[in-house]
Amino acid sequence: MEINNINGEWQQKDLFNELVQARDLVKKLRIHLDKSSPAGEVLLEDAISALDRALSTTTRSGWDVAPTHLTSTRINTTGSVESPPLKNCSPRSDVSDPHSTDILKRRKIQPTWTEKVSVGSGAGIEGSSNDCYSWRKYGQKDIHGAKHPRSYYRCTYRNNQGCLATRQVQRSSEDPSVYDVTYRGKHSCIQASHLQTKQKNQCKNENGDHKEEDQKQKPSQEGLFENFGKGLRIKTEDELFNSQKLSSSSSSFSFPSSMPVDCVKMENCNFSPFDRNYFSSSYHVQLNGEDTNTIHTSNHRQSDFDDAVLLDLVELNQYSPFDYFHP
DNA sequence: ATAATTTGACCCTT
């Protein structure tokens, strides 16, 4: 660990990064110990909670913990939560337009965050996610140094509603069972408000409401991200923890009502950057009624946040992660 | 016929 005593700032950053790394490693360990004794699970949850509290303390104490070197899972948010619809927005034509720089800047400052989706080997689903939104693939690239190509998706309603939300999906080089999913931009399309008003409904049903559009969607080659989760159930860590305390004999769990990943994430997204729950907002997902297919999604929002920007925004009351998921 | 995906090319950023 690099030591730098200049006003102590680097030490704080290093410690923060180490805490983040330790917590993520413990979470990874949990995946491997999932089928082991419930007592071990409880201990792991305790460890994660302790790390979360430590991390929470660092931010509450006003540490300057903006990452000095960022992990691949860094979440970076840049201010503007608004992403006004843009008509006929073509980057190439934009650049020759006098307003192009504005548009490019606006696109540049789109909020961005990354999630990791880990799929158990027995799942047979390669890796995918359902965030209740309709996505359309528009590109794929081989990324330098990465084993697997990166797929690019944009909102299905980009053309007719000007929704600029995009998503990137890339299989992790280190762990093929993990997919890095990077979201950029806030949905401004009708489905966003639709999901907000009906977020308590199952996304399966929600998708049914958009039957005409969704039936035209087909799974991407990656598999999968499009339809995965339609049969998923999800539980937050706290709920998992509580249920494990109540019934430590079972490592299986399910949500009272089947709820696709991001629907639940939205519903449970009542965290604040200063709330320790915000740090432990990862989710355990399992296929409907299939205990053998336990899927974990880890939300790395806090650990990877550009903390300096986030804290500034929170101080200015301009940003709330909760708001972010409620377009 | 229509919509989604694939893929080479283009453009921007670093």
Add this chain to the structure above:
DNA sequence: AAGGGTCAAATTAT
């Protein structure tokens, strides 16, 4: 110049 993000024509699927 290299790498990443996007476009758009061609291809494939429904």
